[in-house]
Amino acid sequence: MILLVRPKFLRKNFNGIALWPFVIVRNPDLSRDFIFLNHEQIHLRQQIELLVIFFYVWYGMEFLLRWISYKNRNLAYRNISFEREAYACEKNLNYLKKRTFWSFLKYL
Template sequence: MFVIVSRYLIPKGFRGLTLFPFIIVSESDLKQNAVMINHEKIHIRQQLELLVLPFFIWYGLEFLVRWIICKDKNVAYRNISFEREAYANEKDLDYLKQRSFWRFLKY
């Protein structure tokens, strides 16, 4: 895992993004934010489980379906199973030590 700081690679309205094996954050102080880094590490684990490319296909399709249903981009984003898992567990810094395989399916 590599943490990179670049505000130009982050979409507007976001502070971080994960593209295995990189975590990209918009500001250098976010590199020290344990909760945010843990959130992004959860995405790294999800990407590994789905062999990276299928993760992004699933993520995009789930976002589109939820956007059509909700008619709100932000609500759709927050309800993607991968995001729900990451947000629900980002404050538990030991979560990845005990997380079961494909845990995102619970969400």
């Protein structure tokens, strides 16, 4: 993981984003937030498993389908399988040591 602090790179609503191999954050204080970093590292693992490009394609398609279904962008984002896994497991700092391959499928 390569951590970058780039506040102007992110949209107003975003505190950070995982773009393999980088985690880009708005605020340097987030570099010491272990729960936030664990959340983003879960995304990096998901990206590696799907050979990066397929992660972004799947993420975008799932977001669009959920947005159409829920008619709410935030609700659609929160229900993407990748996000559901990351939010459910972000407080478990040992999660990535025990996580099995393609665990995000459990959250579809």
